Amino acid sequence: KRIDEYGGIFEKRIKFPLEVVEEVRNKIGEKTLLYRLGSDDLDPEGTQIKHSKKFAKRLAEAGVDIIDVSGGICGSRPEKLEGEQGYFIPQASEIRKSVDIPVIGVGGIKSPEFANKVVENGSVDLVAVGRAQLADPEWAVKALRKLKN
Secondary structure, three states: OOOOOOOOHHHHHHHHHHHHHHHHHHHOOOOOOOOEEEOOOOOOOOOHHHOOOOOOOHHHHHOOOOOEEOOOOOOOHHHHHHOOOOHHHHHHHHHOOOOOOOOOEOOOOHHHHHHHHHOOOOOOOEOOHHHHHHHOHHHHHHHHHHEEE
């Protein structure tokens, strides 16, 4: 709804985050730059995956090394997706097809088998597991053991 240089058409809406990426890249030099992308607001009037795919390309061109794909203003635990493991993996997979940098998928991942599957089948390059690790600080160690068996 903005009408200044940062609002309205797509190019204007991505201007500010790209300026931030440029400034951060200048400050950190060759260190790894990860960008958390709110890929889909789950609202027809908000950000949609088609926008995020174009934005992801621009982020990669601007020097971002890894894109961590989550939701948008729908929040980190959208009600309509709650209970579905890896609920932002489809968006991350779409973005992965659009860029040549690693993409992280997220969204209520609890099972090591699920996490391993989405990496092995090429949906994403990496997964982020948050709440499961908060609930069990040994989650990663247990996951590694489970997957080795």
